[in-house]
Amino acid sequence: MQVIADLCLIPIGAGVSVSREIAACERIFAEAGLKVNLHAYGTNIEGEWDEVFAAIKRCHEVVHAMGVPRVSSSLRFGTRIDRVQSMDDKVRSVKEKLGG
Numbered sequence: 001m002q003v004i005a006d007l008c009l010i011p012i013g014a015g016v017s018v019s020r021e022i023a024a025c026e027r028i029f030a031e032a033g034l035k036v037n038l039h040a041y042g043t044n045i046e047g048e049w050d051e052v053f054a055a056i057k058r059c060h061e062v063v064h065a066m067g068v069p070r071v072s073s074s075l076r077f078g079t080r081i082d083r084v085q086s087m088d089d090k091v092r093s094v095k096e097k098l099g100g
Helices: 019-031 049-065 087-098
Strands: 002-012 035-039 042-048 070-078
Touching (some): 002 049, 019 042, 042 049
Antiparallel strands (some): 002 042, 035 042
C-alpha cells in the first residue's frame, strides 16, 4: 500500500542546530529509494508503507547512534485506495485551483 507521510524529527540534547541529524535522515530516505520533499519543518515522504516506516525507524536508530539521547517525532500520514495520487498531484491540484 502506498503512503504519503509528513515527518518532523526533533533530536533532543544535540544542541541548537539539528541540520546534521536531518541530513542523516535524508540520506536514509535516498538510500531507501523513497521520494521525499524536504521543507522547513520536516520532510514529506512517499512510498510503500513498509519501506517508509522502516526508513523512519532507521532515522531514529541512526540519530541515536550519532549521540543524541532523545528523539521526538511527529508524524502525519495518509493512504488512499480509490486512485493513485502522488505528493506532486496533491500540490498541483491546489495550485490549479489558485490559478497558478
